[in-house]
Amino acid sequence: MNLARADGAAIALRGNKRGVPACISCHGAHGEGMPANGYPRLAGLNAGYLETQLEAFANGQRVNAMMAPVAQTLNADERAAVAKYYAALNNPPDPKKMLAPTDSAGARLATQGRWSQNLPACTQCHGAMGVGVGASFPALAGQSSLYIENQLRAWQQATRAPGPLGLMKVIASKLSAADIQELAAYFSALPANNSTRKGSP
């Protein structure tokens, strides 16, 4: 590891000297995202996951016009540092969100799947209540609903790389437009958890 380690907080709050804008300008002052614009929450997501996504934006596996120049202008050290910074950020408790709906169509699909189509429950991989599992299965709880919808459509339209084992591409191919809306509504209504840092390296 480089001794002069990149400063994740500085990048997030001010960007870098090579023209990377401050992450907070799009991802919110506390990493909470801008849900209405589909800019994702980063706070509390797994560091390994965030770093992998930054790499994917940088090498073009994951296509996004806003994130590509950002990720390409960060070096590997900076990507790792800013990923760590966001993984360690707490999400303030949101009392409004503590009672997630359990009987909506989205809740049922998320927690039971639709096995007639060989579609597992989302929570089997993303953890109970969508809290995330390790570096490969990102938290969905409290994520921007527009962002969730955008990602599922991106897999349907092949603008996001299939990812590990191509699992999400296959899963997204089995979802209707209505499914996507209901699932996004369900996960975005869950409280963003505060303990994902435990799963970080």
Place this chain on the structure above:
Amino acid sequence: MNLRSSVILVTAILIAAATGIVVVAQDHTHEKSASSTQAQNNIPSSSVTAGFTSQTLFQPPAERNMPDDEFGKTIKHGQEIFENTKNIAPQYVGNASNLRCSSCHLDAGRLANSAPLWAAYVSYPSYRSKNKHVNTYAERLQGCFKYSMNGKAPPLGDPVLVALESYSYWLASGAPIDPKIPGRGYPPVSHPLAGDYRRGQQVYEQHCALCHGADGAGQTDARNQANFPALWGAKSFNWGAGMSSIKNAAGFIKANMPLGLGGSLSDQEAWDVATFMDSHERPQDPRFNGSIAQTRAQHHDSADELYGVVVNGHLLGQGIVAAKPDSGGEKQ
């Protein structure tokens, strides 16, 4: 459904019936998106999965039709135990275990070819060579706790057994009493070549380790709750469990793994990776009688079982001493 698609479907079923091949009836939108996925990315589509036509399989009742009365409460409780075993019935689950009933019986015990409860329910009482007497359904459930959950058998009449039996009975509503009911257990898997540890290891690293971990110990979620089940080691099922037979494990894996991509491994790959999984040490068989060789002779005398066999210089069947409680257990 229009005439054309019903003709296609009927033809498909006739072909399936004549050849024993698999068809999954799906609606057209899904077939289309699944096959375009396959073309673009070489990912197996759901139409190559699961070996059956949904037409010929028994369908358990929908969850919303659970009776809304005292009996319904017990049925519901059974389902909760099934999906959240360690939180609700911790006294019967091994300390270290990170499995739940639904780890192996997918879709809360509903899924055909994943040892569904409705098929098991209509298959008992039955004589089992495993213990050489006629077993009731309740005794069969006890076996799952003792071996697969590496725990303790709930006594007959215990509310946990009553709830699980009620849930199974309800899922089987309208099914014929028939131990050969289609979808029972796991479909058989062929293996032209003998199972191979090295080939199995490659399959494991490529297709399984993402979820179950390179060390086979499974994974906990970000709140430290058990998520992906352990496949060997202290947190897994013990040597007495059905999954410690390569034949059973290969059948489950072929039909259901990786999660959401069932049917994508070849039979040989499923057999090899089951061989790899069952070549690892796990908790001792509760029927252990002091001698690995004798326990093998009495309970594991089959080419599909590796208990008592030396693999990579290790004699399997020693069990795991001093299993530490799972730090990632489900304490809520």
